Amino acid sequence: GDSVTQMEGPVTLSEEAFLTINCTYTATGYPSLFWYVQYPGEGLQLLLKATKADDKGSNKGFEATYRKETTSFHLEKGSVQVSDSAVYFCALSISGGSNYKLTFGKGTLLTVNP
Amino acid sequence: DTEVTQTPKHLVMGMTNKKSLKCEQHMGHRAMYWYKQKAKKPPELMFVYSYEKLSINESVPSRFSPECPNSSLLNLHLHALQPEDSALYLCASSQDMGLAGAVVRTDTQYFGPGTRLTVL
Numbered sequence: 138g139d140s141v142t143q144m145e146g147p148v149t150l151s152e153e154a155f156l157t158i159n160c161t162y163t164a165t166g167y168p169s170l171f172w173y174v175q176y177p178g179e180g181l182q183l184l185l186k187a188t189k190a191d192d193k194g195s196n197k198g199f200e201a202t203y204r205k206e207t208t209s210f211h212l213e214k215g216s217v218q219v220s221d222s223a224v225y226f227c228a229l230s231i232s233g234g235s236n237y238k239l240t241f242g243k244g245t246l247l248t249v250n251p
Numbered sequence: 252d253t254e255v256t257q258t259p260k261h262l263v264m265g266m267t268n269k270k271s272l273k274c275e276q277h278m279g280h281r282a283m284y285w286y287k288q289k290a291k292k293p294p295e296l297m298f299v300y301s302y303e304k305l306s307i308n309e310s311v312p313s314r315f316s317p318e319c320p321n322s323s324l325l326n327l328h329l330h331a332l333q334p335e336d337s338a339l340y341l342c343a344s345s346q347d348m349g350l351a352g353a354v355v356r357t358d359t360q361y362f363g364p365g366t367r368l369t370v371l
Contacts, residue, residue, distance in 0.1 A: 169358040180257075181294065181362040188358070191363050226293055230358040237282060237307060237345075240361055241293035 138165045143227045150249050158212040158245045160201075160227035168229040170194075170203055170210040171239070175224045184212075204206035208226055210234070217249045254278075255363035263369045264345050266332060272366045274325040274342030282306075283325040284343040284360065285317060294341055298323060301347055332370045339365045 141162040162168065169188045173181040173189060185194030188206035199214045210227060227242040255276045264270050274283065282301045285295035299307035299320040314336075317326040325342055343360040 169357070173362070178367075180339075180364040181343075183359065185362060186359060226291075230360075237284070237299045237301070238296055239294075244291070244293055 139168070139229060139231065139240045141227050141229055141240055143225075143245055145243055145245060147246040147248060150247070152219055152248075152249055152251050153216045156212070156214040156217045156221075156247070158225055158227075158247070160210045160212065160242060162208050162210065162227075162229050164208075164229055164240075165233065166231045168231050170201070171201070171228045171230070172201055172210070172212050173226045173228060174239075175226065175244075177223070181226065185208055209228040217247075219249045219251055222249045255342055255344055255361055257340075257363040257366050259366060260364070261367045261369075262320065263371065264332065265368075265371050268332075269328070272327040272340055272368075274327075274363055275323055276344040276361075276363075277323055278344065278361070279322075279346070280361075281347040282328070282345045283319065284339040285325070286343065286344075286362075288301050288339040288341055289329065298327075300326045308366075312361060329368075332368075334370050337368055337370045338365055338367035341365045 140163045171186045172184040174184045175181050180232045187194040187203035190203055193202045201210050201212045224244045225247050226244045228239045230239050258273045284299050285297040288294040296309050297311045297318045303319045314331050318326040342363040345360045
C-alpha cells in the first residue's frame with residue numbers, strides 16, 4: 138500500500154538556521170505530494186505541493202522538490218524563524234483515481250528558539 | 252479564498268448528549284471530508300462526501316453520523332460518544348469536477364481550523 142515516511146523529530150533549531158525535514162514515499166501510480174503545517178491549537182494549512190516529477194513547490198520561504206528517482210519530497214528552508222515552530226506533515230494522494238485518501242506521514246515537530 | 256470554517260471551536264459533552272459539528276466552505280468544492288486527529292498523530296479519515304453523496308465511510312462507529320445538506324455544508328452528528336472519542340475533528344474540502352458524466356477528482360484538500368471535542 139501507499140505510505141509516507143518522514144523524520145519524526147522533534148527538531149530543535151536556533152533562529153536563522155537551515156531546516157531540512159526528510160520525507161520519502163511508497164506509492165502505486167503517480168502521486169501528488171504535499172506538505173501541511175499545523176500550528177499549535179490549529180488545523181492543517183497547506184504549505185506547498187507538487188504534482189509531478191521534478192516539480193518544485195514553494196511558499197513562505199519553504200521549498201520541496203518532487204524526486205521520482207529517490208521517491209523523496211524533502212522540505213527545506215534557508216533561515217527559520219520562531220514563528221515557524223509547528224508540526225509539519227508530509228502527505229501523498231494518488232491523482233485521478235476514485236481514492237480520495239491523503240496518506241500522511243507521522244509528522245515532525247519543529248521548535249525554533251530565539 | 253481557500254477558507255473552510257468550522258463551528259464550534261471547542262465542545263464539551265457528556266456521554267448521553269447529542270451534539271453536532273458544522274463545516275462550511277464557499278470555494279465551490281464538491282468533495283468534503285471529516286477527519287479525526289488525536290494528539291501527536293496525523294489526521295485519520297472518517298468520511299468523504301462527493302457531490303453531496305457519501306462516498307467513503309472508514310468503518311466509523313454509528314455514534315458518528317455525517318450529513319451533507321448542500322454543496323457548501325457538512326455536519327457531523329454526535330450521539331452517545333465515549334471518552335476515547337475526545338479529539339480534534341477536522342473538516343476539509345477539495346474540488347471535484349463533473350466531466351462528461353464522470354467525476355474527475357483533484358487532489359488538494361483544504362482544511363478548517365477544527366473543533367476540539369472533549370467527552371466527559
